[in-house]
Amino acid sequence: MDLFEYSGNIHNKENKPLAERMRPERLSEFVGQKHLTDENAYLKNAITQDKISSMILWGPPGCGKTTLANIIESNTKECFLKISAVLSGVKDIREVIEKAQDNLNLHRKRTILFVDEIHRFNKSQQDAFLYHVESGLITLIGATTENPSFEVIPALISRCRIITFNPLSEPEMVKILSRAVSDSECGVGNLNLVFDEDALKHLIKLSDGDVRTALNNVELTAFQAKTFDKNESGKIEVALSDIEKILEKKAMLYDKTGEAHYNLISAFHKSLRGSDPDAAIYWLFRMLEGGEDPFYIIRRMVRFASEDVGLADPNALRVALNSLESFKFLGFPEGEQALADAAIYLATAPKSNSVYMACKRVKEEIKNSGNLQVPMHIRNAPTKMMRDTGYGKGYKYAHDYKGGYVPQDYLPEEIKKTRFYLPTGRGYEKIVKQRLDKWINLKKDLEKSDNL
Numbered sequence: 001m002d003l004f005e006y007s008g009n010i011h012n013k014e015n016k017p018l019a020e021r022m023r024p025e026r027l028s029e030f031v032g033q034k035h036l037t038d039e040n041a042y043l044k045n046a047i048t049q050d051k052i053s054s055m056i057l058w059g060p061p062g063c064g065k066t067t068l069a070n071i072i073e074s075n076t077k078e079c080f081l082k083i084s085a086v087l088s089g090v091k092d093i094r095e096v097i098e099k100a101q102d103n104l105n106l107h108r109k110r111t112i113l114f115v116d117e118i119h120r121f122n123k124s125q126q127d128a129f130l131y132h133v134e135s136g137l138i139t140l141i142g143a144t145t146e147n148p149s150f151e152v153i154p155a156l157i158s159r160c161r162i163i164t165f166n167p168l169s170e171p172e173m174v175k176i177l178s179r180a181v182s183d184s185e186c187g188v189g190n191l192n193l194v195f196d197e198d199a200l201k202h203l204i205k206l207s208d209g210d211v212r213t214a215l216n217n218v219e220l221t222a223f224q225a226k227t228f229d230k231n232e233s234g235k236i237e238v239a240l241s242d243i244e245k246i247l248e249k250k251a252m253l254y255d256k257t258g259e260a261h262y263n264l265i266s267a268f269h270k271s272l273r274g275s276d277p278d279a280a281i282y283w284l285f286r287m288l289e290g291g292e293d294p295f296y297i298i299r300r301m302v303r304f305a306s307e308d309v310g311l312a313d314p315n316a317l318r319v320a321l322n323s324l325e326s327f328k329f330l331g332f333p334e335g336e337q338a339l340a341d342a343a344i345y346l347a348t349a350p351k352s353n354s355v356y357m358a359c360k361r362v363k364e365e366i367k368n369s370g371n372l373q374v375p376m377h378i379r380n381a382p383t384k385m386m387r388d389t390g391y392g393k394g395y396k397y398a399h400d401y402k403g404g405y406v407p408q409d410y411l412p413e414e415i416k417k418t419r420f421y422l423p424t425g426r427g428y429e430k431i432v433k434q435r436l437d438k439w440i441n442l443k444k445d446l447e448k449s450d451n452l
Contacts, residue, residue: 018219019212021186022179023067025074031176032064032168043068043163050076052112054133054140056148056157059165060331062210065143069114072141079103079111085120093128100138111138118142119151126153133159167209167331174200176211180218188222191236198240205291206247208332221246261292265300268343272301273308277347284343288336298324301342312352312427319345350427358421365415372412407443 024030027037027047036043046052052072057065073080081096100111115121132138133156140160148157168176177200180187195203203221207214221238224246228236264287271279287297302320309316319342326338381392396406409416423433 017216018180018187018222019215022176022183022215023070025071027071027075030064030067030071032172033068033165036068036163036165042161047072047075050078052076052078052139052141054160055142055163056118056152056160057141057143057163057165058148059145060167060209061145062207062212062214063165063168064211065165066116069116069141069143072112073114076112077109078139079107079109080114081111082114082116085115085117085125090125090128093125097128097132097137100132104137110136112141113138114141114143116143117145119144119146119148123153126156130155130159168211170201170204173204173207173209173211173214177203177214177218180215181222188218191222191226192230192234193222193225193238194235195238196240199238199243202240202243217243217247264290264292265297268297269300269304272304272343272346273351275347275351277344280343280347281340284339285336288339294327294332294335294339295324297339298327298342301339301346304346307356308351308353309346309349310352310355310429311432312350312424312429314428316346316349350429352424352426352429354421354423354429361420365418365420369412369415372414375409375412377408378410405439405442407439407446 027044030037035041038044057068059065069082073082079100081099083092083096096111096113100113103109103111118126129138129140133140140156142152142156142160144151148162152160177195181193181195182189184190203214203217206217221243225236225238225242228238228242230236264283268280268283268287271283284297288294298320301323302317305316305320323338323342327335329335330338376390377392377394379386379391381387387393396408398404398406398408400406411418421436423429423436425433
């Protein structure tokens with residue numbers, strides 16, 4: 001076979017990787033991104049009506065950006081050109097612009113230009129598109145895995161609609177892989193492979209939401225598994241242990257809804273409470289690597305900041321909440337660092353469950369004593385009749401007194417001596433305790449003088 005024969009053969013569909021062979025060619029076959037492809041969604045209408053405008057497709061690897069660009073190419077009557085920012089430079093951009101000009105002059109057709117990995121172009125290369133996008137000579141479709149706010153020049157962003165792609169869910173990934181396994185024409189269906197549920201989930205976990213990676217792993221598994229023995233029905237069964245052996249990657253022992261889930265979150269919580277940052281981040285990453293929902297972990301840290309750190313360090317709750325915003329913004333894998341920051345901060349913070357215990361005491365008191373009456377002097381008195389009947393009478397306005405404090409009862413008469421919140425002497429609560437002790441002593445001194 002000479003070079004020209006080989007060059008021709010690599011373009012045959014059967015010689016392409018499974019991920020390429022399984023690319024949907026029609027919008028009806030596209031899986032995921034329902035917010036873009038559902039009825040009345042902007043992108044679906046733009047594709048079906050062939051009214052594509054300049055846009056930046058932004059999302060993680062292997063979530064369908066290039067596939068959707070290919071579907072646009074199949075559905076448009078305009079000229080469609082493709083370049084990769086990884087392989088192209090200013091010279092290639094000039095050639096594309098010249099072709100676009102010829103298409104307009106000779107065929108009266110607009111040109112849609114798809115630029116893969118557009119963030120790889122530097123500022124001057126991106127600048128080269130501006131005038132031609134503005135004039136309408138080209139309709140630009142850029143694809144990027146990086147945040148356009150940081151990687152695409154503002155002038156270009158202002159001329160494009162940002163289309164956000166989400167990572168594919170597990171059910172969507174299962175649907176895609178199952179189709180590849182059963183499809184005899186484009187997939188590996190002719191091998192009669194049957195993946196058990198755990199094996200399929202492990203392939204999905206290893207892909208980290210990247211369909212291309214998942215399909216590549218299916219292809220590699222299929223290549224190895226075709227030598228396996230067939231069962232009585234002529235099928236080749238592929239189990240989790242087979243996947244682990246073929247791909248040389250063990251599945252983490254973790255069941256997000258079973259005992260392992262509760263054991264690991266318990267270990268994490270107790271490590272935070274025990275002020276052990278090393279154990280805390282170990283259990284944190286055991287959960288993350290096992291596929292635990294990061295937002296569940298964040299919710300537990302926010303709860304821990306309130307329950308176990310409390311007012312010993314009021315900043316702990318802010319740190320836990322900031323980890324939520326950081327992870328929403330960054331996602332995997334960069335967002336893991338924000339979770340680790342929060343876990344270490346909480347583990348090393350001074351601890352107090354005084355607020356948590358105060359809440360328990362209050363609930364118990366309400367359960368036991370029922371609906372006690374609000375003392376008259378702190379009742380609301382918006383009308384003359386209410387004032388005349390004693391509402392608000394004798395109330396002392398704290399700001400009128402030295403230090404903004406005046407001894408006064410605020411609890412119902414029956415429980416006015418009760419203490420619910422008992423601060424510790426740890427962290428910021430030490431200051432709170434000193435302040436409360438001072439006020440309590442002032443109140444006691446006043447009561448003594450009233451009794452004399």
